[in-house]
Amino acid sequence: MTDDVLAVHGGTPLHGQIRVRGAKNLVSKAMVAALLGESPSRLFDVPRIRDVEVVRGLLGLHGVKVTDGADDGELVMDPTNVESASSDEINVHAGSSRIPILFCGPLLHRLGHAFIPDLGGCHIGPRPIDFHIQALRQFGAVVDKTPEGMHLTAPHGLHGTKLELPYPSVGATEQVLLTAVRAEGVTELRNAAIEPEIMDLICVLQKMGAIITVHTDRVIEILGVPRLHGYNHKPIPDRIEAASWAAAALATRGEIEVLGAQQADMMTFLNVFRSIGGEFEITDARVGRTGVTGVEGGIRFWHPGGELNAVALETDVHPGFMTDWQQPLVVALTQARGLSIMHETVYEQRLGYTEALNTMGATIQVYRDCLGGTPCRFGRRNFKHSAVIAGPSKLHAADLVIPDLRAGFSHLIAALAAEGTSRVYGVDLINRGYEDFEGKLAALGALVERI
Known part of the structure; x- marks a missing residue:
């Protein structure tokens, strides 16, 4: 047996308090941004997750000294001492992450050349890097494809340009910034x-000396500057992790207070959570008698009892319902009465996980049709990107x-909500984006153990 297996004894409501740190989707990009500076940067509230370790390793390969602060x-x-790294070393570190593509711009500025290995990441769709390469070429980069990856140079430097994304991609926007x-x-x-993570990255870059203007209608203007310095920054909290614990509270009929979670960045999720029948309360920081804050605020999520309501949802780019929110929420929707619809419009292959839920007793049917208000870019194509969830379903272990x-x-979450003991294989993958999730489960009273 491998120790990458978790035995989950389900059927126990989760109760308690956990805390989320800086957003995974900002922290890793802010770490890359440090390459652009000519002095040290300090990033606070960094979660201990696998993706942070991957970026830390890649920075180290390129001569960036990364240390833990006080x-x-x-x-x-x-x-200060940025240097080249061998393609073999980059490949070793990059196998579990797509982050190396974002190193290109900073490395071209600092060294005049960069290398992109074959990219890894989660298998939820091809997520092509074509626009990344096209954009870098428009800035003046020369791209040479080789069997091990792509080598980029900038013989005449990089120059500002006009670009329009075919789709408001987060990764492509980060590349351009x-x-x-x-x-x-x-x-x-x-x-x-x-x-919100893009806006926070813009805040980081502005602290470094960048001049960036965000106009209406998704237009961003950047005036290039010859040099940047380091930054001090505390990132926005992880709204994906916060929503995941909220869904766990709903699915297990429990109550979880997520310290650090912020209302403003989660408004769309909170509206849906309430529509389903969940309850939440924004908890302010507790101030002690001395005037010193004892416990930071957050959001308390709970199942109020009774039946949950079926809903129809479409994922979308911000300010729409986030694609990373749909998977944990679908587990909770298996417990709602009636037919719920989830139309995934961001990633074309993100509903494969529903097969496992069906083996546990859920009733979920996936379709190639756009089961939403408007057709999406996956319509009339061979992708099963819509799901109908019939509930409530009694989940059993698997x-x-x-x-x-x-x-x-x-x-x-499904294993926690199900009756009996499930064995969950490959749990170390969860460490990519959820800090100490086993410790948090223990704090919430979950009955889990490594086997």
Whole structure:
């Protein structure tokens, strides 16, 4: 047996308090941004997750000295001596992450060349890097494809350009931001992603000396500057992890207070949570007699009893319902009375995890049709990207194999809600985005153990 297996004794409501740290989807990008500076950067409230370790390793390969700061969760990154790394070393570190593509702009500015290996990440759709490469070429990069990856150079430097995304991709927007801030001249990006994590990355870059203007209608303008310095930054909290624990509270008929969670970035999720029949309360920081804050605020989520309501949902880019919220929430929807619809419009292959839920007693049918208000870019194509969930369903234990990060946490929620003992294989994949999830489960009274 491998120790990558968790025995989950289900049927016990989760109760208690946990805390979320900085958002995974910001922290890793802010770490890459440190490459652009000419002095050290400090990032606070960094979660101990696998993706952070991957980026830390890649920074180290490129000569960035990364050390733990004085505070818990503090990272200090000194990019004074940036250097080249071998393709073999990058490949070793990059197998579990797609982050190396974002190193290109900063490395082209600092060294004049960069390398992209074959990219890993979760298997939820191809997520092509074509636009990344196209954008880098528009900035002036020269791309040479080789069997081991792509080598990029910038013989005449990088220059501002006008770009328009065919879809408001988060990764492509990050690529343009990290490249444009030190490119000569003005860059205009249209149809940009405007997720909270993107706005927080812009805050990081502005602290470093960048000049970035966010206009209406998804237009971002960047005036390149010749040099940037380090930053001090506390990232926004992880709204994906917060929503995952909220779904766990609903699915297990429990109550979980998520310290650190912020209402503003979760409004769309909170509306849906309430529509289903869940309850939540925004909890302010507790201030002691001395005026010193004792416990930070957050959001308390709970199942109020009675039946949950079926809903019809479509995932979308911000400010729509986030694609990373749908998998844990679908588990809770298996307990709602009636037919719920989930139309996935961001990733075309993100509903495969529902097969495992059906083996546990759920009734979920997936379709190629767009079961939503408007057709999406996957319509009339051979992707099963809509799901109909019939409930309530009594879930029972099963052996589960985790396919990707978010689906993995959903399988874990299903095992917690099911009767009996499930064996969940590949749980270490959850460590990519959920800090100390086993410790948090223990704090919430879950009955789990490594086997």
